[in-house]
Amino acid sequence: MIAKMKSxxxxxxxxxxxxxxxxxxxxxxxxxxxxxxxxxxxxxxxxTPWGLWIALDLSSIALSxxxxxxxxxxxxxGLKQFKTLARTAAFIGLTGYGMAMLFLLLDIxxxxxxxxxxxxxxxxxxxxxxxxxxxxxxxxxxMENLPNLARWRWLQDRxxxxxxxxxxxxxxxxxxxxxxxxxxxxxxxxxGATYGVLISRPIWYRPGLAGLFFVSAIAGGIAMTxxxxxxxxxxxxxxxxxxKTISQVARFLGWALVVYLYLRFWDLFAMTYTIQxxxxxxxxxxxxxxxxxNLWYGEILFGILIPAIILLKGSYRQNKLVFLAAxxxxxGGLIAYRWDTNMVGQMVVQSPLSVVILPRYxxxxxxxxxxxxxxxxxxxxxxxxTFGIRHLHLMExxxxxxxxxx
Amino acid sequence: xNRREFxxxxxxxxxxxxxxxxxxxxxxxxxxxxxxxxxxxWGMVIDQNKCNGCGFCVKAxxxxxxxxxxxxxxxxxxxxxxxxxxxFTPVSCQHCEHAPCVSVCxxxxxxxxxDGIVMMDYERCIGCRxxxxxxxxxxxxxxxxxxxxxxxxxxxxxxxxxxxxxxxxVEKCTFCFQRIDRGLAEGLTPGIDEAATPAxxxxxxxxxxxxxDLNDPDSPVSKTLKNSPAFRLLESxxxxxxxxxxxxQPVGKDNNT
Numbered sequence: 002m003i004a005k006m007k008s009x010x011x012x013x014x015x016x017x018x019x020x021x022x023x024x025x026x027x028x029x030x031x032x033x034x035x036x037x038x039x040x041x042x043x044x045x046x047x048x049t050p051w052g053l054w055i056a057l058d059l060s061s062i063a064l065s066x067x068x069x070x071x072x073x074x075x076x077x078x079g080l081k082q083f084k085t086l087a088r089t090a091a092f093i094g095l096t097g098y099g100m101a102m103l104f105l106l107l108d109i110x111x112x113x114x115x116x117x118x119x120x121x122x123x124x125x126x127x128x129x130x131x132x133x134x135x136x137x138x139x140x141x142x143x144m145e146n147l148p149n150l151a152r153w154r155w156l157q158d159r160x161x162x163x164x165x166x167x168x169x170x171x172x173x174x175x176x177x178x179x180x181x182x183x184x185x186x187x188x189x190x191x192x193g194a195t196y197g198v199l200i201s202r203p204i205w206y207r208p209g210l211a212g213l214f215f216v217s218a219i220a221g222g223i224a225m226t227x228x229x230x231x232x233x234x235x236x237x238x239x240x241x242x243x244x245k246t247i248s249q250v251a252r253f254l255g256w257a258l259v260v261y262l263y264l265r266f267w268d269l270f271a272m273t274y275t276i277q278x279x280x281x282x283x284x285x286x287x288x289x290x291x292x293x294x295n296l297w298y299g300e301i302l303f304g305i306l307i308p309a310i311i312l313l314k315g316s317y318r319q320n321k322l323v324f325l326a327a328x329x330x331x332x333g334g335l336i337a338y339r340w341d342t343n344m345v346g347q348m349v350v351q352s353p354l355s356v357v358i359l360p361r362y363x364x365x366x367x368x369x370x371x372x373x374x375x376x377x378x379x380x381x382x383x384x385x386x387t388f389g390i391r392h393l394h395l396m397e398x399x400x401x402x403x404x405x406x407x
Numbered sequence: 408x409n410r411r412e413f414x415x416x417x418x419x420x421x422x423x424x425x426x427x428x429x430x431x432x433x434x435x436x437x438x439x440x441x442x443x444x445x446x447x448x449w450g451m452v453i454d455q456n457k458c459n460g461c462g463f464c465v466k467a468x469x470x471x472x473x474x475x476x477x478x479x480x481x482x483x484x485x486x487x488x489x490x491x492x493x494x495f496t497p498v499s500c501q502h503c504e505h506a507p508c509v510s511v512c513x514x515x516x517x518x519x520x521x522d523g524i525v526m527m528d529y530e531r532c533i534g535c536r537x538x539x540x541x542x543x544x545x546x547x548x549x550x551x552x553x554x555x556x557x558x559x560x561x562x563x564x565x566x567x568x569x570x571x572x573x574x575x576x577v578e579k580c581t582f583c584f585q586r587i588d589r590g591l592a593e594g595l596t597p598g599i600d601e602a603a604t605p606a607x608x609x610x611x612x613x614x615x616x617x618x619x620d621l622n623d624p625d626s627p628v629s630k631t632l633k634n635s636p637a638f639r640l641l642e643s644x645x646x647x648x649x650x651x652x653x654x655x656q657p658v659g660k661d662n663n664t
Contacts, residue, residue, distance in 0.1 A: 040575070046551075047478075047547070047549055048545070051536065051540065109535050110533070110549065111533050114533045118514055118533070121516075123512055125510045126512055127511070128512075129513035132513055195537075199507070199541050200507060201507060201543035202540065351641075353498055353640050354496050
C-alpha cells in the first residue's frame with residue numbers, strides 16, 4: 002500500500018480520476034441521504050413527479066443505443082470493420098444501463114421493492130414492458146461484455162480459467178446481437194410510448210413519440226460511441242480508429258439525423274394542426290414558457306441541424322475539433338430532447354374541472370440533492386468508461402485467445 | 408464452469424423467478440377476492456347546487472382514512488360563479504370504468520375491484536408515480552415523507568379504521584371500502600345506512616353527496632340520476648368515471664353536458 006502511495010503522482014489522468022472520485026463520493030452521500038430521508042428532499046411534487054433523474058435515466062438509456070445498433074451491424078450485417086467500435090459501444094451500453102438502474106433506484110419511492118416489476122406482471126403497462134426489457138437487456142449486455150472483461154489483466158492473473166471461459170462466450174455474439182436488437186427496439190420506442198399513451202396529458206398523447214425516441218436513440222447512441230472514440234484518439238493518438246471507419250459511421254449518423262429532423266417537423270405539424278382538445282393551447286404555452294429556447298433553438302438547431310451538416314460534409318469533418326463538437330452537440334441535443342419531453346407534459350397540466358381541457362403551467366427546478374446525486378452517477382459512468390478504455394483495452398486490436406496479454 | 412453447470416444455474420435462476428411469480432399470483436387472488444360481490448357498481452352523485460364549499464367532507468375523509476394533512480384524497484375546488492353564486496367542485500378519485508392509472512401501473516398495484524372501486528395495493532406499489540401522470544383528475548397523491556405526527560382531524564371528525572400508508576407509495580380515495588365491506592357483512596346497505604357509507608357522504612351538512620349502487624335502480628344514486636341531468640368530469644377522455652355531478656341550475660336547464 003505504502004509503495005503504491007509513493008508512486009502516486011499528479012498527472013492529468015490521476016487528476017481526472019480524482020475529480021470523478023470526488024463527484025462519486027458526493028453522489029453516494031446524496032444517495033444515502035435520499036434513501037434515509039425519502040423523496041421529500043427533492044423538488045418533485047404530485048404535479049411534477051418525474052424530474053431530473055428520469056430525464057437523465059432516459060438519456061443514459063438512449064446514449065447506450067450504440068451497443069445494439071453497432072453490434073447488429075457487425076454480427077448481423079457482417080460489417081466487420083466496425084468491430085472495435087461495436088466493442089466500445091457494448092461497454093458504453095453496459096455502463097449506461099447500469100447508470101439508468103441507479104437513477105431508477107433513487108427515483109422510486111420504495112427502492113426495497115425494485116424487483117416487483119419482475120414478479121408482478123401487468124402486461125398492459127408500457128412501463129412494465131420497459132422494466133422487463135431493461136432487466137433482460139442488462140443481462141444480454143453483461144454477456145456481450147464478458148469477453149471485454151476477460152481483457153482485464155488483474156482478472157487474468159488471478160482467475161485464468163474463468164477468463165478463458167469468459168473469452169469463449171464471444172462465440173455467442175451473433176445470438177446476443179439478435180436478442181439485443183429485439184429488446185432494444187422494444188424498449189427504446191416504448192420509453193417514448195410511456196409518455197405517448199397518457200390520455201391525461203394532451204401534449205404527450207400522440208403515437209409519434211415512440212418512433213421519435215427510437216430514431217433519436219440510434220443517433221444519440223452512435224454519436225456517444227463516436228465521441229468517446231474521438232476523445233480517446235485525441236488524448237492517445239496511438240488508439241485511433243481507422244479514418245475510413247469513422248467517416249462511414251459519421252455519414253450514417255448524419256443521415257440518421259436528417260431522418261430524425263424530418264420526423265421532428267412532422268411531429269411539430271401534427272401537434273399544431275390538431276383537433277385534440279388542449280394540445281394546441283398547451284403547445285402555445287410551451288413556445289412561450291421557460292422551455293421554449295431548449296425546444297426549438299437548442300434541440301433543432303444545435304442538436305440536429307448544425308451537427309448533421311458537419312457530419313455530412315467531408316471537409317468540415319476533417320477538423321477533429323469541429324467533428325468532436327458536432328458529436329457533442331448530438332449527445333447534448335438528445336439529453337435536451339429527453340429532458341424537454343419529460344417536462345412538457347408535466348408543465349402543461351389540464352384542469353379536471355372544465356369540460357374543455359384548459360392547460361395551466363407548473364414549475365420544477367431540481368433540488369441540490371438531485372443535482373449532486375445525478376453528478377455522482379454520471380461520474381460513475383465516466384469512471385467506468387475510463388476504466389474500460391484503460392484496462393480492458395477496448396480500443397485496441399487484440400486476439401480473443403485464452404492466453405495472457407503481453 | 409462447464410456448459411452443463413451453466414445451464415443448470417440458468418434454469419435454477421429462472422425456476423426461482425417463476426416460483427416467485429406463481430406465489431405472487433396466489434397471494435394476489437387471495438388478497439383481492441375479499442369483498443363479497445353480488446353485482447354492485449358503487450357510484451356517487453355530487454350536487455353542485457347544494458355544495459357550499461364548507462370542506463367538512465375533506466376533514467371527514469382525512470380522519471376516517473388517516474390521511475396526511477399535507478395530502479388530500481378529496482379536494483374542493485372553487486370552479487366558477489353562476490348567477491353571482493360561487494360554485495364548488497369536490498374532486499376525489501372518480502373510480503373510472505376504464506381507469507388509466509390501472510392500465511399503466513407496471514406492477515399491478517392499482518387495480519379495479521369487481522364492484523368498480525379502484526384500489527391500491529400498498530404492499531406492492533414501488534412508488535414509480537406513473538399513475539400520478541396518468542390520472543386526468545389529479546386524484547392521486549404520493550407519500551413524499553413519512554406521516555408520523557398526530558392527525559389533527561382525529562377524533563373530532565372520526566376515527567380511522569385503516570392503516571397508515573408507508574413512505575414512498577401512492578394513495579387515493581377508496582370510496583371508504585372498509586366501511587362498505589364491513590357494512591355489507593353486517594347486512595347494511597351502503598348509501599342508505601350511515602355505517603356502510605363513505606365518510607364524506609355522512610359528513611356533508613347539506614346532503615350534496617349521494618352514494619349507492621349504480622346497478623340498482625332503487626338506490627339513492629340511480630334515483631337522483633334519473634330525475635336530474637348530470638355530467639361527469641372530462642367525459643370526453645372516455646375514462647368512464649363513476650362520480651356524477653349535478654350542474655348548477657341555470658346551466659343545467661339548457662345544457663345537459
